[in-house]
Amino acid sequence: MKFNNIYLIADEHFDSSLLTKTLELLRSVPGPIRFSAVPESLLTGTDSNTLSAADRRQHLLQTIKRYREANKTPEQDSLILLSGLSDDFYWFNSKFVDGNDGIVYGSDWDRYFSVPTDSVYPVVYEITAWVLRSRLFGNISEAALHAHRSPRGCFMDLCTNDSDVTLKMRTGDICPECLEFIREKRLSTVVVSQIFQLWNVVSSKLSYRNTAGFQEELMPLEINFAKKELYLTGYDAVIELAPIQMSVYAFFLKHSKTGIALRELTADLLNRELLPLYLKLFKGSISDEARATVESLADPASNSLSEVISKIRRKFLDSVGSETLASHYTINKGLKENNHRIRLPEQLVRWVDSNGFGTPAPWEQSSKDGR
Numbered sequence: 001m002k003f004n005n006i007y008l009i010a011d012e013h014f015d016s017s018l019l020t021k022t023l024e025l026l027r028s029v030p031g032p033i034r035f036s037a038v039p040e041s042l043l044t045g046t047d048s049n050t051l052s053a054a055d056r057r058q059h060l061l062q063t064i065k066r067y068r069e070a071n072k073t074p075e076q077d078s079l080i081l082l083s084g085l086s087d088d089f090y091w092f093n094s095k096f097v098d099g100n101d102g103i104v105y106g107s108d109w110d111r112y113f114s115v116p117t118d119s120v121y122p123v124v125y126e127i128t129a130w131v132l133r134s135r136l137f138g139n140i141s142e143a144a145l146h147a148h149r150s151p152r153g154c155f156m157d158l159c160t161n162d163s164d165v166t167l168k169m170r171t172g173d174i175c176p177e178c179l180e181f182i183r184e185k186r187l188s189t190v191v192v193s194q195i196f197q198l199w200n201v202v203s204s205k206l207s208y209r210n211t212a213g214f215q216e217e218l219m220p221l222e223i224n225f226a227k228k229e230l231y232l233t234g235y236d237a238v239i240e241l242a243p244i245q246m247s248v249y250a251f252f253l254k255h256s257k258t259g260i261a262l263r264e265l266t267a268d269l270l271n272r273e274l275l276p277l278y279l280k281l282f283k284g285s286i287s288d289e290a291r292a293t294v295e296s297l298a299d300p301a302s303n304s305l306s307e308v309i310s311k312i313r314r315k316f317l318d319s320v321g322s323e324t325l326a327s328h329y330t331i332n333k334g335l336k337e338n339n340h341r342i343r344l345p346e347q348l349v350r351w352v353d354s355n356g357f358g359t360p361a362p363w364e365q366s367s368k369d370g371r
């Protein structure tokens with residue numbers, strides 16, 4: 001007998017606003033399954049970034065166990081650990097721990113989708129798919145026996161290819177065989193229907209919107225670096241960036257041909273190329289504080305670079321209202337590539353001064369012009 005209490009525990013790498021949105025969406029469909037968040041970070045103090053994938057998995061499992069013991073969680077209640085670490089993807093992108101507990105990963109979902117995707121949808125899908133699987137199967141090996149090796153657009157697809165993941169979530173469906181299996185197991189109809197309704201929401205948000213995007217035309221982007229303003233001509237949209245966001249954006253524009261992998265962004269490279277851009281905006285000299293801000297971007301434990309990138313993305317999205325359109329202007333990782341880049345064609349990028357006249361890109365200007 002499974003209880004219907006699902007507790008979400010986010011580790012310190014998991015984006016807190018994503019947690020809020022996840023909970024909101026999970027609770028938007030009424031039903032017997034109750035989702036709540038445990039408002040504490042359990043992994044603090046352990047630099048789980050430095051662990052190997054296998055050790056980290058072990059570490060996450062231990063964390064769940066520790067929590068369970070400390071809080072005397074009833075055995076029938078479920079704990080799902082939401083981890084913000086991403087390089088640990090494996091079967092179903094979530095770990096179905098034997099018993100009632102699981103792990104779901106909350107970052108790097110963009111790599112599965114050709115357009116920037118709000119992680120809340122894949123995360124909600126994974127959580128609910130996990131809830132259903134944990135009710136159908138006693139353990140991971142039993143579930144593995146029922147997994148589909150070739151994709152059917154079903155929650156039991158094994159998903160050996162990245163595109164299978166998007167198919168599964170965009171379909172948000174279940175194959176006749178699995179449906180039959182659910183009937184055999186005599187799962188509560190209201191529980192199953194609560195999960196299916198959430199899948200419908202996810203699928204409607206993730207389906208291809210090529211028809212909607214048909215009328216969206218790429219327009220030139222004017223960049224006033226000194227004013228930290230981006231202007232989307234034709235859409236009459238002004239996007240104001242904070243100094244660090246403007247510097248990061250300019251840096252990625254500089255590398256827009258091939259892009260650059262986030263892990264290649266060493267403190268050394270950032271000090272050489274990004275720090276001068278950042279300082280230009282302050283018209284200042286190299287202070288320790290500026291250096292620390294820039295170097296924190298290179299620190300994989302700090303997550304601050306991803307935060308800057310997602311804040312820029314949010315600003316574009318708020319201005320143009322379309323994910324497909326915004327994705328041409330924002331910093332993204334391609335579906336099959338490791339590098340992050342801005343996909344906007346070079347001829348559509350125009351650097352301007354405060355009078356609207358064309359000007360060289362900031363890294364091409366001498367320091368005298370820039371002051």
Ligand SMILES: [Zn+2]
Nearest residue numbers: 154156175178
């Ligand atoms: Zn199936």
